[in-house]
Amino acid sequence: MYFDPVEALERDALAQLQTDRLRATVERAAKSPFYAKRLAEAGLSAASVTSPEDIRKFPLTGKDDLRSNYPYGFLTCDRRELVRLHASSGTTGNPTAVLYTRKDLDQWAALVARCMYSVGMRKGDVFQNIAGYGLFTGGLGIHYGAEWLGCLTIPAGAGNTKRQIKLIQDFEVTALHIIPSYALYFGSVLEKEGIRPEDFPPRIALIGAEPHTDEARKRIEQLLGLRAFNSYGLSEMNGPGVAFECTEQSGMHIWEDAYIVEVIDPVTLEPVPEGQVGELVLTTLTREGMPIIRYRTRDLTRLLPGQCACGRTHRRIDRISGRADDMLIIKGVNIYPMQVEQVLMTMPEVGQNYLIIIEREGYLDQLRIKVEIQDEYFVEDMRGLRSLQEKIAHKLHDEILITPRVDLVQRGTLPQSEGKAKRVVDARETN
Ligand code: ADP
Ligand code: ZN
Numbered sequence: 001m002y003f004d005p006v007e008a009l010e011r012d013a014l015a016q017l018q019t020d021r022l023r024a025t026v027e028r029a030a031k032s033p034f035y036a037k038r039l040a041e042a043g044l045s046a047a048s049v050t051s052p053e054d055i056r057k058f059p060l061t062g063k064d065d066l067r068s069n070y071p072y073g074f075l076t077c078d079r080r081e082l083v084r085l086h087a088s089s090g091t092t093g094n095p096t097a098v099l100y101t102r103k104d105l106d107q108w109a110a111l112v113a114r115c116m117y118s119v120g121m122r123k124g125d126v127f128q129n130i131a132g133y134g135l136f137t138g139g140l141g142i143h144y145g146a147e148w149l150g151c152l153t154i155p156a157g158a159g160n161t162k163r164q165i166k167l168i169q170d171f172e173v174t175a176l177h178i179i180p181s182y183a184l185y186f187g188s189v190l191e192k193e194g195i196r197p198e199d200f201p202p203r204i205a206l207i208g209a210e211p212h213t214d215e216a217r218k219r220i221e222q223l224l225g226l227r228a229f230n231s232y233g234l235s236e237m238n239g240p241g242v243a244f245e246c247t248e249q250s251g252m253h254i255w256e257d258a259y260i261v262e263v264i265d266p267v268t269l270e271p272v273p274e275g276q277v278g279e280l281v282l283t284t285l286t287r288e289g290m291p292i293i294r295y296r297t298r299d300l301t302r303l304l305p306g307q308c309a310c311g312r313t314h315r316r317i318d319r320i321s322g323r324a325d326d327m328l329i330i331k332g333v334n335i336y337p338m339q340v341e342q343v344l345m346t347m348p349e350v351g352q353n354y355l356i357i358i359e360r361e362g363y364l365d366q367l368r369i370k371v372e373i374q375d376e377y378f379v380e381d382m383r384g385l386r387s388l389q390e391k392i393a394h395k396l397h398d399e400i401l402i403t404p405r406v407d408l409v410q411r412g413t414l415p416q417s418e419g420k421a422k423r424v425v426d427a428r429e430t431n
Contacts, residue, residue, distance in 0.1 A: 044058060104287055
């Protein structure tokens with residue numbers, strides 16, 4: 001029923017496992033130049049750990065710590081033990097490097113395989129990885145997980161949608177990994193090619209690596225004729241395989257035998273009550289080369305209360321509502337890009353792509369939203385288009401409390417990324 005019995009371990013036993021592993025992690029971390037100093041300054045050692053809650057005694061680790069201790073400051077072992085390097089995509093600044101030993105890679109692959117199993121993938125599935133290979137962990141990280149599970153694994157990489165479709169059809173691919181914004185685009189290419197969702201072979205898609213709404217997920221499921229499961233990870237915590245939806249599709253199980261999870265108030269840094277949104281903070285429990293204690297992910301989510309119907313005991317987090325640094329403040333109102341997506345993706349007239357532009361007019365910031373429109377609506381007369389424009393602006397106002405300017409554009413005209421989408425453009429400097 002589970003890939004690994006640890007997935008259904010009783011909470012008490014899980015807490016004991018976490019305590020033992022946290023102690024080992026602290027001991028190990030103290031071998032790195034960065035933590036040797038940090039832990040000594042705080043007067044902390046493995047002996048400070050008697051329960052998983054003791055994690056709160058430890059100082060937080062931020063992206064800046066990783067940057068200023070680049071490249072080897074977090075390393076706990078001889079460099080000759082290392083076999084792989086990845087880097088964050090640099091979505092929000094300079095990249096940071098993550099280093100893996102042989103054991104780290106095996107443990108990571110097993111975690112990813114566990115995620116795949118939990119959404120119904122099995123040995124014998126044919127799996128196509130439609131993600132950029134290279135420094136991005138969504139390439140090799142997902143790849144080795146699928147091989148670990150025993151799938152025929154096709155390292156298709158990103159882009160060249162027509163070739164992707166041909167591979168999928170020729171090899172009867174049953175499962176995919178694809179970034180949500182590219183999956184939406186992929187869906188529009190299938191439409192254009194006249195391939196009906198029911199004739200498209202895959203039955204499972206793993207989607208993740210960037211924020212997306214449940215509305216976008218539903219669209220992907222309809223366009224591609226499959227079930228899509230949310231996959232969460234970040235390079236600092238290995239990459240994909242940190243938290244994953246199971247077939248219940250009600251939140252992502254975070255693998256607590258491998259990570260300690262906390263959700264904190266980003267300002268007071270105190271834990272928030274279960275169910276309340278805050279910043280996700282993670283600690284690695286099994287990493288050898290580069291353990292990280294209390295990493296501030298900047299990702300906003302909440303711990304979901306209650307047990308999952310699947311029987312797994314590991315707690316679930318809600319889908320990521322955005323990054324703390326994603327928030328826009330326009331006319332004094334806080335807006336997250338995912339609020340815009342949520343509105344757009346429920347409207348049948350709206351196509352698969354959109355772009356949020358911040359402009360300045362005089363002293364005021366303005367929001368402009370470019371929206372791709374489905375072909376059948378684009379042929380309408382001016383009046384029809386104008387009223388659609390107003391309808392979209394109105395619905396957006398209901399959600400974000402300001403009225404943006406809305407530009408309707410033809411399908412395929414907005415920039416399409418094969419990797420993580422850039423949803424927001426700041427045009428204030430260029431005006
Ligand atoms: P970067 O931080 O430069 O994008 P990574 O490639 O390590 O580098 O990406 C990790 C980040 O991607 C996460 O911190 C999170 O912001 C985002 N992310 C990953 N998976 C998801 C997901 N399923 N939903 C929302 N955001 C995600
Ligand atoms: Zn579950």
